[in-house]
Amino acid sequence: xxxxxxxxxxxxxHERIVVGLGKTGLSVARHFHRQGITFAMADTRDKPPxxxxxxxxxxxxxxxxxxxxxxxxxxxxxxxxxxxxDTRNPVIQxxxxxxxxxxxxxELFAVTNQVPVVAITGSNGKSTVVQLVTEMASACGLRAYAxxxxxxxxxxxxxxxxxxxxxxELSSFQLESTRSLKPRISxxxxxxADHLDRHDSLEDYAKIKARIYxxxxxxxxxxxxxxxxKMKTSGVVTDFGLGPPTDRGFGLLQxxxxxxxxxxxxxxxxxxxxxxxxxxxxxxxLAALAVGNALDLSMxxxxxxxxxxxxxxxxxxxxxxxxGVIWFNDSKGTNVGASVMSLRSLGSDVxxxxxxxxxGGDLACLRSAVGRHAKHVILFGQDSDLLQQTLHGAALIHxxxxxxxxxxxxxxxxxxxxxxxxxxxxxxFDMYENYIERGRDxxxxxxxxxx
Numbered sequence: 001x002x003x004x005x006x007x008x009x010x011x012x013x014h015e016r017i018v019v020g021l022g023k024t025g026l027s028v029a030r031h032f033h034r035q036g037i038t039f040a041m042a043d044t045r046d047k048p049p050x051x052x053x054x055x056x057x058x059x060x061x062x063x064x065x066x067x068x069x070x071x072x073x074x075x076x077x078x079x080x081x082x083x084x085x086d087t088r089n090p091v092i093q094x095x096x097x098x099x100x101x102x103x104x105x106x107e108l109f110a111v112t113n114q115v116p117v118v119a120i121t122g123s124n125g126k127s128t129v130v131q132l133v134t135e136m137a138s139a140c141g142l143r144a145y146a147x148x149x150x151x152x153x154x155x156x157x158x159x160x161x162x163x164x165x166x167x168x169e170l171s172s173f174q175l176e177s178t179r180s181l182k183p184r185i186s187x188x189x190x191x192x193a194d195h196l197d198r199h200d201s202l203e204d205y206a207k208i209k210a211r212i213y214x215x216x217x218x219x220x221x222x223x224x225x226x227x228x229x230k231m232k233t234s235g236v237v238t239d240f241g242l243g244p245p246t247d248r249g250f251g252l253l254q255x256x257x258x259x260x261x262x263x264x265x266x267x268x269x270x271x272x273x274x275x276x277x278x279x280x281x282x283x284x285x286l287a288a289l290a291v292g293n294a295l296d297l298s299m300x301x302x303x304x305x306x307x308x309x310x311x312x313x314x315x316x317x318x319x320x321x322x323x324g325v326i327w328f329n330d331s332k333g334t335n336v337g338a339s340v341m342s343l344r345s346l347g348s349d350v351x352x353x354x355x356x357x358x359x360g361g362d363l364a365c366l367r368s369a370v371g372r373h374a375k376h377v378i379l380f381g382q383d384s385d386l387l388q389q390t391l392h393g394a395a396l397i398h399x400x401x402x403x404x405x406x407x408x409x410x411x412x413x414x415x416x417x418x419x420x421x422x423x424x425x426x427x428x429f430d431m432y433e434n435y436i437e438r439g440r441d442x443x444x445x446x447x448x449x450x451x
Contacts, residue, residue, distance in 0.1 A: 015167025122189025192337025278345020324416025331439030
């Protein structure tokens with residue numbers, strides 16, 4: 001883009017501006033284009049990776065990249081933010097102060113959608129529960145589609161003309177600007193410190209998560225989570241947790257030597273039949289059952305889905321075993337709560353690979369879990385020194401300068417009976433495009449060096 005054209009664009013204000021040239025921004029642009037609504041686009045990055053694709057698809061569209069120009073937003077009445085864009089940007093705050101509406105794609109979806117919605121949020125496990133509920137609904141004959149923070153953007157789901165149920169994963173970034181969503185069923189799976197680089201406190205983060213319950217026909221709650229249990233719910237309330245079930249809730253019952261997933265006093269299936277490992281797998285299964293039951297899905301068919309479900313990639317997924325050592329990829333463990341749960345799920349004799357960009361959270365919890373479950377911790381990435389300061393003395397600490405180096409050290413340190421776990425407790429953006437790329441790198445190194 002020439003300097004003269006850039007100057008002309010920045011001098012002309014726009015009434016409707018979409019901020020973020022990623023997957024969400026593209027879905028918003030297509031949504032507006034289908035409706036014949038005029039808009040402009042901006043991105044805080046100088047060279048967004050999808051810039052050329054946007055210009056090919058929308059050759060007449062005004063696009064501004066780099067620092068958001070104050071003058072360009074002066075006439076804005078609506079600003080549609082992608083989830084990764086911080087609402088605290090001074091230019092956006094100035095526009096809001098002048099009366100501009102600021103919201104995301106979920107709000108646009110909510111005012112248009114006519115299909116029943118299941119809305120699921122939580123610090124951890126939401127992608128897995130969304131996938132489970134979608135598969136359960138499909139197994140019961142419903143044309144169900146998943147989207148939101150996972151996979152398909154919500155506005156693209158509006159094009160699914162045969163849809164009978166939409167199952168949405170919603171992040172705190174999406175919920176903070178959503179007012180009109182009226183889910184048939186809403187669930188907050190858990191709350192632990194995450195995204196505190198964007199939210200002022202854990203309490204504020206929890207309040208944003210609680211917005212998912214505001215207009216719900218049924219609220220599904222985790223009775224083991226203190227933050228969730230303090231949230232104001234709406235509609236019929238049902239619960240799940242690891243202890244014995246409440247009257248119509250979901251939990252675990254002990255029968256002899258075995259634990260069973262149960263509703264009330266009725267056993268549904270053995271916990272041993274789940275291929276998702278540990279407490280995290282059981283909680284996700286119980287949450288999915290609670291949501292599916294609220295949808296009046298067949299309990300028998302839901303249990304069949306649970307028994308065959310192997311989990312999602314990069315979420316405590318088993319990579320392989322060699323010489324008695326099992327390797328696990330939990331690259332999606334981008335916060336302390338997720339890594340603590342994964343450590344608990346594997347029990348003892350864990351060699352933990354962790355590090356990246358720390359997003360905030362209670363590192364004392366991670367230290368405690370490492371002390372109980374890990375023998376060695378191999379640290380890498382931007383905030384490895386911060387993690388080392390907290391974890392020193394809880395386990396033997398090592399440093400690696402790459403994933404390959406970390407896997408090599410883990411191979412040298414491990415003995416039969418150990419579990420090597422990649423669960424970084426940090427985001428991946430210091431070294432990788434995303435957690436998927438990080439997980440794939442880990443799996444490739446493991447297969448090349450250890451299996």
